[in-house]
Amino acid sequence: MGGVDGNYKAVIAMVVLQCITAGVTLFSKVALSQGMSPLVFVVYRQSFATIIMAPLAFFSKCVTANNNTYFEGLNLSSSTIATAMLNLIPAITFIMAAVVG
Known part of the structure; x- marks a missing residue:
């Protein structure tokens, strides 16, 4: 009861990673x-x-x-859009892989 169950470690790691990514994006925008x-x-x-x-x-x-295009886009837009675009990378990668084969 004192430790974290093994099933939650991956979820905790993903949440921490998303928080770090959001922090880096905000720092970059500043x-x-x-x-x-x-x-x-x-x-x-x-x-x-x-x-x-x-x-x-x-x-x-x-x-x-x-990362040149990422930071140029961050410079021209908001950190919200930059974070949303990061979450779209897997979907875009899948679509490109499906098209190319």
Whole structure:
């Protein structure tokens, strides 16, 4: 009764991940609203991610995508739209895979 049941660990992890994603999106929107260029922001973000993730990527197979369009879109729109678009990525990926075969 004191611990978390194994069935809820995945749900808790997904909720925590969504909260972190929302926080990063809000932080990004604030930085862009303060006048930071989206291209410079992507360079900083990718640089810090490389420094932090390089040891993990060295020992596993990690894939990264270019975020220039994401941050340019975040700069031109709201953080609500950016977060909603992140949730559409799996659906868009499925549609593209179905079309391509």
